[in-house]
Amino acid sequence: MGGDFGPRVTVPASFEYLSENPRISFTLIGDQAEISSFLPPSSADLADRFSIVHTSDYIAMNEKPSKALRSKQSSMALALQAVKADQADACVSAGNTGALMVLARASLGMHEGIDRPAFITEIPTEKGGCHVLDLGANVNCEAKHLLQFAIMGSIISQVVDGKDNPRVGLLNVGQEDMKGNNLVKEAAALLCERTSLNYIGFVEGDHIFSDEADVIVCDGFVGNVALKTSEGLAKMINNLLRQTFQQNPYTKLLGLLMKPFLKKMINQIDPKTHNGASLLGLKGIVIKSHGNADAQSFKQAINRAVREVEQHVPGLIQKRISELGDIGS
Amino acid sequence: MGGDFGPRVTVPASFEYLSENPRISFTLIGDQAEISSFLPPSSADLADRFSIVHTSDYIAMNEKPSKALRSKQSSMALALQAVKADQADACVSAGNTGALMVLARASLGMHEGIDRPAFITEIPTEKGGCHVLDLGANVNCEAKHLLQFAIMGSIISQVVDGKDNPRVGLLNVGQEDMKGNNLVKEAAALLCERTSLNYIGFVEGDHIFSDEADVIVCDGFVGNVALKTSEGLAKMINNLLRQTFQQNPYTKLLGLLMKPFLKKMINQIDPKTHNGASLLGLKGIVIKSHGNADAQSFKQAINRAVREVEQHVPGLIQKRISELGDIGS
Numbered sequence: 001m002g003g004d005f006g007p008r009v010t011v012p013a014s015f016e017y018l019s020e021n022p023r024i025s026f027t028l029i030g031d032q033a034e035i036s037s038f039l040p041p042s043s044a045d046l047a048d049r050f051s052i053v054h055t056s057d058y059i060a061m062n063e064k065p066s067k068a069l070r071s072k073q074s075s076m077a078l079a080l081q082a083v084k085a086d087q088a089d090a091c092v093s094a095g096n097t098g099a100l101m102v103l104a105r106a107s108l109g110m111h112e113g114i115d116r117p118a119f120i121t122e123i124p125t126e127k128g129g130c131h132v133l134d135l136g137a138n139v140n141c142e143a144k145h146l147l148q149f150a151i152m153g154s155i156i157s158q159v160v161d162g163k164d165n166p167r168v169g170l171l172n173v174g175q176e177d178m179k180g181n182n183l184v185k186e187a188a189a190l191l192c193e194r195t196s197l198n199y200i201g202f203v204e205g206d207h208i209f210s211d212e213a214d215v216i217v218c219d220g221f222v223g224n225v226a227l228k229t230s231e232g233l234a235k236m237i238n239n240l241l242r243q244t245f246q247q248n249p250y251t252k253l254l255g256l257l258m259k260p261f262l263k264k265m266i267n268q269i270d271p272k273t274h275n276g277a278s279l280l281g282l283k284g285i286v287i288k289s290h291g292n293a294d295a296q297s298f299k300q301a302i303n304r305a306v307r308e309v310e311q312h313v314p315g316l317i318q319k320r321i322s323e324l325g326d327i328g329s
Numbered sequence: 330m331g332g333d334f335g336p337r338v339t340v341p342a343s344f345e346y347l348s349e350n351p352r353i354s355f356t357l358i359g360d361q362a363e364i365s366s367f368l369p370p371s372s373a374d375l376a377d378r379f380s381i382v383h384t385s386d387y388i389a390m391n392e393k394p395s396k397a398l399r400s401k402q403s404s405m406a407l408a409l410q411a412v413k414a415d416q417a418d419a420c421v422s423a424g425n426t427g428a429l430m431v432l433a434r435a436s437l438g439m440h441e442g443i444d445r446p447a448f449i450t451e452i453p454t455e456k457g458g459c460h461v462l463d464l465g466a467n468v469n470c471e472a473k474h475l476l477q478f479a480i481m482g483s484i485i486s487q488v489v490d491g492k493d494n495p496r497v498g499l500l501n502v503g504q505e506d507m508k509g510n511n512l513v514k515e516a517a518a519l520l521c522e523r524t525s526l527n528y529i530g531f532v533e534g535d536h537i538f539s540d541e542a543d544v545i546v547c548d549g550f551v552g553n554v555a556l557k558t559s560e561g562l563a564k565m566i567n568n569l570l571r572q573t574f575q576q577n578p579y580t581k582l583l584g585l586l587m588k589p590f591l592k593k594m595i596n597q598i599d600p601k602t603h604n605g606a607s608l609l610g611l612k613g614i615v616i617k618s619h620g621n622a623d624a625q626s627f628k629q630a631i632n633r634a635v636r637e638v639e640q641h642v643p644g645l646i647q648k649r650i651s652e653l654g655d656i657g658s
Binding site: 062064097098125126136139140171173174176178179180181182204205206207208209210218220221222224225226227228229230231232233234235236237239240241243244245247251254257258261262264265268269 | 391393426427454455465468469500502503505507508509510511533534535536537538539547549550551553554555556557558559560561562563564565566568569570572573574576580583586587590591593594597598
């Protein structure tokens with residue numbers, strides 16, 4: 001029900017995904033009448049692979065997380081309960097981020113040893129991608145939380161990218177030891193002690209895109225600003241590129257001829273093609289889609305959920321943390 | 330002497346600037362032999378508009394600011410003393426950022442009412458530009474510092490852009506009042522009280538580029554990450570665009586035909602064309618160039634200094650702060 005467009009986007013996106021991915025099935029949770037009004041004609045053929053769970057209660061985009069906690073029958077609460085009860089393998093939502101975080105933590109619980117969940121996503125780089133966390137779940141962090149994020153991020157890179165020994169960097173204003181605020185200096189000391197991590201030291205904002213690290217760790221305030229800043233710039237460049245080709249009939253023709261070649265680049269930088277942040281640290285898979293996602297983009301968030309299910313992400317994180325023992329929680 | 334390339338870049342850049350700007354003159358401060366080895370043939374014609382002050386002492390890029398403070402005869406210290414003694418109108422450096430900040434503060438002193446200097450630059454947006462501060466001078470800030478940055482940023486926007494009532498936003502992870510870390514919540518309360526400021530509330534990372542604010546305020550850690558992240562992404566997109574056009578003879582031809590049209594866009598997003606952050610709050614003009622600036626880019630930093638001289642920036646900031654009275658210092 002959430003996001004800027006609600007079922008108008010999430011329902012068509014789900015059915016497109018269903019028809020393209022025969023092994024998947026969905027439970028759509030929310031207002032039955034509204035959901036039904038967006039069912040595509042093809043839904044009749046897919047009747048055995050989706051069900052609707054009706055609830056008229058939902059969490060508004062501007063609702064306080066504390067109030068959201070009290071709505072036991074909201075579509076978001078029911079979706080998370082379905083994951084908890086093993087009726088669903090993952091929950092995907094475009095709704096209220098703060099509410100999703102608080103509800104997910106309350107419903108599913110945290111891995112032992114992890115204090116707080118963290119949002120992670122893979123930011124596309126020149127040669128691949130860089131996993132960055134936290135992207136906004138925790139705006140006031142302590143050093144031990146950054147250590148926990150580093151451990152979870154490293155596991156994600158191992159699982160998703162198949163990397164043996166992912167390079168973990170700590171986001172800072174410079175690479176020299178003396179640089180940075182108190183938080184990153186304390187976190188650096190904790191990370192250096194962890195021989196099980198391939199900690200490569202401080203990295204700077206531009207290193208996100210230059211393949212210097214496989215995982216970049218920061219507090220949620222900094223990560224959120226970095227992510228949104230890059231999304232804003234990518235959007236601006238996309239607009240400028242379109243305007244450049246729209247100048248006159250001659251540039252329009254050149255744009256048409258260039259289109260097949262530019263497509264790959266535009267896809268690579270378009271935030272829409274990289275939608276879906278995973279809420280790590282929970283005993284279950286929860287994926288947050290951008291609120292303003294269109295159907296194409298919401299499908300990316302679903303796809304992230306499916307990949308994490310296939311790769312057994314929460315189980316692997318729990319196993320690895322148990323092996324490591326105390327990680328400061 | 331500073332930056333990744335030293336006089337190899339700064340000297341030719343200065344002479345290009347001199348020959349293009351007849352009203353300007355330079356004092357080049359550093360190792361005379363090294364500076365002289367990079368003097369262009371045209372320098373003989375410009376002999377009345379430049380001088381060299383020799384010193385063999387300079388501050389290394391990785392030197393600690395505390396140690397830099399003790400080097401009274403370093404090229405950076407002498408350049409700042411020249412501003413202090415009114416022998417120069419501004420100091421431009423590509424050197425050690427931390428050292429420049431500490432030395433500038435010690436040499437020139439702060440405006441009364443301002444606790445700390447802040448780096449500001451104008452980030453290009455779709456319709457113009459957005460002044461963002463602090464970009465890294467202060468990695469541990471209190472709310473009152475963000476208020477002081479807001480006041481200085483607002484004055485810069487008035488002076489540089491001629492805006493009557495610049496819109497000032499506070500960088501945060503969301504726009505709702507309940508969002509953010511303790512620092513931005515406290516700063517928001519201070520900014521709301523200031524009726525002399527056109528405070529528009531919280532803005533997010535992507536708003537830097539969408540012309541929602543004329544001035545965006547943040548602590549130096551967050552600002553530095555946001556700036557470098559956008560520089561890194563712009564560089565990556567530039568590379569991808571070049572690769573797209575280099576794929577085969579056909580795309581090379583299209584690239585050649587598009588070049589004059591793409592140039593404007595590439596200039597707009599290229600960090601090199603926006604080099605030069607001003608260190609605000611000082612009783613004098615100090616401009617920091619990127620350490621990796623080439624000559625074209627270093628000229629932009631010189632140009633920023635010249636503009637601030639022409640616009641009497643420090644004097645106007647001091648005057649406005651005196652009018653405002655107590656601003657929490």
